[in-house]
Amino acid sequence: MRYSVYSFLIGLSDSLVEAIEYMISGNTLTLIPDCVDACTAVKNGLESNGEVCSEVDSFLETMNKVAEAVEKSEDYANYFVQLKEFANKIKDFCHNDLTYKFKIVFFAELGAKWDAMDSVYWAFKSREDCEVSVVLAPIFRAVKLESGEVKSDILYTDYLTPMGIEHIPYSKYDIKKDLPDIVFTSQPYESVTPEQFWAQNIAPYTHLVYLPYFTTDMIEDDETIYTHCQMPMHNLAWRVICQSEKLEEFYKKHMQNGGKNLISLGLPKWDYVINMDKREINLPTHWEKIKGKKVILFNVHYTTKPNDMFDAITELLNFAENEGYSVIFRFHPMTDTMFKVYLLQYADEWNKIKETIINSKNCVIDEESSYEASFKFSDFLYSSNFSSLVPQYLLTKKPVILCAKYNTLEREERLKANNSIFVSYFNLKVSCEKEDIFAKMKYYADGLDEDKETRLKFINDYMPNADGKIGERVANYLVDELKKENN
Secondary structure, eight states, X not given: OBHHHHHHHHHHHHHXXXXXXXXXXXXXXXXXXXXXXXXXXXXXXHHHTTOOOHHHHXXXXXXXXXXXXXXXXXXXHXXXXXXXXXXXXHXXXXXXXXXXXXXXXXXXXXXXXXXXXXXXXXXXXXXXXXXXXXXXXXXXXXXXXXXXXXXEEXXXXXXXXXXXXXXXXXXXXXXXXXXXXXXXXXXXXXXXXXXXXXXXXXXXXXXXXXXXXXXXXXOOSHHHHHHHHTSHXXXXXXXXXXXXXXXXXXXXXXXTTTTTTEEESOOXXXXXXXXXXXXXXXOOGGGGGGTTSOEEEEEEOOOSOHHXXXXXXXXXXXXXXXXXXXXXXXXXXXXXXHHHHTOGGGHHHHHHHHHHHHHSXXXXXXXXXXXXXXXXXXXXXXXXXXXXXXXXXXXXXXXEEEOOOOSOHHHHHHHHHOTTSSGGGGGGBOOOSHHHHHHHHHHHHTTOOTTXXXXXXXXXXXXTTOSSOHHHHHHHHHHHHHXXXXX
């Protein structure tokens, strides 16, 4: 039985007892029609879920006897004694004999974002009181050209089946018919997903919960977070899972609802990294060439000016070959779309770069849906930008080289001045000169690591709930909140 039906029957059975007691104490018959309607609704609800309570029929039959007695001007007091007895037995049956399940639905999209849901999904799957489904949704990657024309690319890949997770195609799912108790989404941007997955089209039919797919790595100023806080998702969701109390304070200042739906439990996506050792993660078959070498994970962000990116890739390929290192290149999911629809003049060069990596003796491109293999088999991360992958990688406790270029010196100073959140991020930043970057790579490859304490402090200060059990806490908290609503 769905929990919504269960709570409905509990409420009706409680009301039935109260109504009978009210009529007995007040010597009135005014609530008889309401009692008949309530008991009939209980009967229908039980039967539709394969449940039978004999006292329901006895209650309705006795109500008919009361009506007949009233019509004949006969005494009906003894019938109310029976009605009270039947009503209490119906109440006891609903409270003690019925079992229920919460219907939980996950709206999943890109495989790279599944980490935001993974531990919550498995926490609910392990509960006997929950029925869990996953709906796979597409993502639209849109780019506006200089001419004003908008071109888009659709991403829709089944990465769930290989993980042993069944899913429902989005075209076959109707939330209005399913009416789940909770729906999880990690997509706050309406422009990249079909309308059925927009917050305003989900929230009226369920308890909508937003699980952020990225770790907020820095806040430049209030304006940078203001726009994010105005999104419908943050203001329409029943609950928004927040990574920390420090970040929650920023959100509360700008959210239209004052942040009343925020709950700081930490991000479930952190569990995915912390618990990697509990999962069997095999080296992808085409990655054999990285075995036995020091491995650099290069986190490459997409750009509208690709020449710098091409140069950085070529330089790193040459450096790795000379030093005997391997490199795993993990490109932002938007990269291919940029070259397909926006940077067409660079498409051939981009394809040649990829071919060079694929044909190299020591480097690979990570095209897996999840980053877990890259995280497990790399020795340290090199990121050319401020990316949410950086704090995620920090949870491995492996070294990080962060080289981020700023538009202006003023912007860099403004970022450093805002020391209320993630200020220690800057302690990980190194010079963007390639000589300094390569020197740092050699340093880490030699097993040296003077920055470890800085990284650990970062985790302790800004990821305080990162203990591998956030998904379990989120599931328990939300179920408790649902139950409170019906008490």
